[in-house]
Amino acid sequence: MKMTIEPVSAFSSLDVLVAMDEGLFRAEGLDLTMASRESRDTRSTTEGTLTRPVTNQGRLQERGEATMFQG
Amino acid sequence: MIVCAALVVPPDSNVYVPQELAHRKVGLDYGNGTAYAGLQMLEGAVPREAISTCAAVIHPGERYAAMLRGEFEATVLQEPWITVAEKAGCRLVSTTFFHGTWVGGADLDPRLYAAFLRGVTQAVHRINADKRRYMRYFKEGWAAADPAVQALTPDDFNLGRIQLREPTPIPEDEARWAWDWMASWGVLNGSFDVTAQINRKVEREAHELAFSGSG
Numbered sequence: 001m002k003m004t005i006e007p008v009s010a011f012s013s014l015d016v017l018v019a020m021d022e023g024l025f026r027a028e029g030l031d032l033t034m035a036s037r038e039s040r041d042t043r044s045t046t047e048g049t050l051t052r053p054v055t056n057q058g059r060l061q062e063r064g065e066a067t068m069f070q071g
Numbered sequence: 072m073i074v075c076a077a078l079v080v081p082p083d084s085n086v087y088v089p090q091e092l093a094h095r096k097v098g099l100d101y102g103n104g105t106a107y108a109g110l111q112m113l114e115g116a117v118p119r120e121a122i123s124t125c126a127a128v129i130h131p132g133e134r135y136a137a138m139l140r141g142e143f144e145a146t147v148l149q150e151p152w153i154t155v156a157e158k159a160g161c162r163l164v165s166t167t168f169f170h171g172t173w174v175g176g177a178d179l180d181p182r183l184y185a186a187f188l189r190g191v192t193q194a195v196h197r198i199n200a201d202k203r204r205y206m207r208y209f210k211e212g213w214a215a216a217d218p219a220v221q222a223l224t225p226d227d228f229n230l231g232r233i234q235l236r237e238p239t240p241i242p243e244d245e246a247r248w249a250w251d252w253m254a255s256w257g258v259l260n261g262s263f264d265v266t267a268q269i270n271r272k273v274e275r276e277a278h279e280l281a282f283s284g285s286g
Contacts, residue, residue, distance in 0.1 A: 001180075001182065001183055001186060003183045003187065007212075009212050009213055010150070010151075010208040010209045010211065010212065010214075011074060011075075011131075011149035011150045011151075011209070012072055012074045012104075012149070012171040013072055013171060014072055014194075014198060014205060014208055014209075014233070014235065015072050015191045015194040015195050015198060015235055016072075016191060016194070017208050017211075018194040018197060018198055018205060018208070019190040019191055019193065019194035022194070022197070024189075024190040024191075024193045024194055024197075025186065025187065025190040027190070027193075028186040028187075028189045028190050029186055030183065030186035030187060030190060032187065032190070044128060044129070045100040045101055045102055045103065045106075045126060045127065045128060045129045046126045046127065046128055047126075048101045048102055048126060049101060049126065050099075050101050050106075050124060050126075050256065050257075050258070051256070051257040051258055053101035053102025053103075053106075053258070054101070054102055055102035055103060056129075057102075057103075057174075058174065061174070061176060067175060067176065067179060067183065068173050068174060068175045068176075068179070068184075068187075069173070069174050070171050070172065070173055070174070071104075071171075071172050071173075071174045
């Protein structure tokens with residue numbers, strides 16, 4: 001089984017990074033990869049406002065390039 | 072994973088408690104969990120009308136640098152920049168924790184999610200058995216190009232801020248409270264509808280597959 005997720009950082013996903021590095025997903029039959037963002041995927045949060053924020057979360061999933069993202 | 076967020080002020084700030092941030096500019100990365108954690112920390116200290124925020128960049132290291140340049144008087148940081156800020160003499164005037172929640176599409180295969188949950192669960196056990204061993208991960212990714220982060224050693228980290236737990240289904244009450252609170256700020260519109268926000272069928276099937284021994 002293969003699955004791609006949006007990129008993550010240690011502050012919110014240390015468990016995922018460790019599971020990838022130590023083969024814990026592979027041991028469960030899951031080939032997990034992390035998508036990479038291109039510059040076109042990234043907009044600055046400074047372009048947004050409190051009530052109309054700009055977020056990059058979910059953009060790759062919307063395009064079908066990732067199955068999950070962390071919100 | 073549980074995310075730690077800290078409301079931080081520069082070393083020379085005269086702010087010592089979050090109440091003293093009333094009517095003072097706080098830089099937040101709107102649209103992200105840390106920004107909402109920041110708002111909640113402020114709202115717990117001052118009336119809503121006394122909260123003053125501005126848009127700040129999503130990169131915590133760059134946000135921290137902007138605060139030190141005086142672009143705003145406080146900001147909210149995550150690790151490893153909380154540790155960097157503390158080492159530089161900054162003060163944490165409030166700290167909170169929130170869930171990092173995975174979001175999947177409507178067609179998410181429960182078997183995939185179950186395998187993901189099992190892998191994450193085993194990682195949680197390994198990390199909790201020896202957290203300091205894994206602090207090197209905080210020096211990667213965004214932090215790889217930041218000299219202040221690269222200068223940290225594993226012993227610099229306050230492990231109480233590194234909290235991991237096994238994944239669980241999303242608690243409906245917490246989801247509703249979060250929705251209602253965000254709606255009260257005008258970030259979301261409409262009423263919370265659990266059936267629209269949480270796919271309980273996929274969630275239940277995945278958790279059963281992952282943890283019942285049948286997966």
